[in-house]
Amino acid sequence: MDLKQQIQEVHNHYQNLYYNEINNSIKGELLISKGDSYDVSILLAPYPILFPQVFELSERIPRKVTRHIYSDSGSCCFTTQAKSQILLKTKITSLYLFVKEIAVPYFKNNSFYELNGNYKTEEYSHNTMGIIEGYRDILQTNSNLNIARLMMQRIERKKLKIHDLCYCGSGQILKKCNRGEHSICYKDFRKIEIDLLKNDMVYFLKLIKPHLPSF
Numbered sequence: 001m002d003l004k005q006q007i008q009e010v011h012n013h014y015q016n017l018y019y020n021e022i023n024n025s026i027k028g029e030l031l032i033s034k035g036d037s038y039d040v041s042i043l044l045a046p047y048p049i050l051f052p053q054v055f056e057l058s059e060r061i062p063r064k065v066t067r068h069i070y071s072d073s074g075s076c077c078f079t080t081q082a083k084s085q086i087l088l089k090t091k092i093t094s095l096y097l098f099v100k101e102i103a104v105p106y107f108k109n110n111s112f113y114e115l116n117g118n119y120k121t122e123e124y125s126h127n128t129m130g131i132i133e134g135y136r137d138i139l140q141t142n143s144n145l146n147i148a149r150l151m152m153q154r155i156e157r158k159k160l161k162i163h164d165l166c167y168c169g170s171g172q173i174l175k176k177c178n179r180g181e182h183s184i185c186y187k188d189f190r191k192i193e194i195d196l197l198k199n200d201m202v203y204f205l206k207l208i209k210p211h212l213p214s215f
Contacts, residue, residue, distance in 0.1 A: 006094050007044075023043070024044050054076045078102050081200075082192045140185050150189070151200070155197055155198055
């Protein structure tokens with residue numbers, strides 16, 4: 001489905017959202033449940049490499065990172081960029097699915113926060129730590145050193161085979177490690193663009209550098 005068809009599909013399901021060709025955005029009232037809606041602007045430019053940028057226009061959500069709004073751009077923080085690239089190549093295969101499965105749950109979570117003072121679903125930390133947690137989640141390991149090593153291998157265009165030792169350091173082969181789950185995780189990891197890995201690698205290097213032996 002081309003982008004024009006995807007935009008039309010969004011409007012078909014959310015009829016108060018309209019496409020603005022001048023700035024390549026979708027704007028209007030996003031109904032998330034009966035009696036609850038948000039005024040939004042969805043800038044399509046990063047899509048489909050990354051999630052579109054979504055802005056909540058009425059400032060119902062305070063402009064702070066603790067409320068999952070980026071402090072620099074003012075856009076909504078849905079997940080890490082690495083996670084978004086994986087989702088766009090697996091589950092979120094259209095703009096409609098992005099709105100339905102990513103944007104709407106985000107705003108529902110905010111409405112829950114307004115009533116209860118906490119979020120219903122667990123979120124990553126903010127800034128650098130959120131990026132680190134995202135990769136730990138993707139690869140199902142907490143070893144920053146092993147994650148950084150795997151990122152470097154990928155940047156160097158090296159590929160693990162199913163009978164190679166798993167990246168997590170367990171000593172098991174990739175195919176069998178964690179009951180085969182790490183093999184699936186590795187396939188997802190390889191969906192992350194190398195340019196993004198290069199950017200995110202910097203955060204891991206800052207964490208592991210103090211623990212590396214000096215020569």
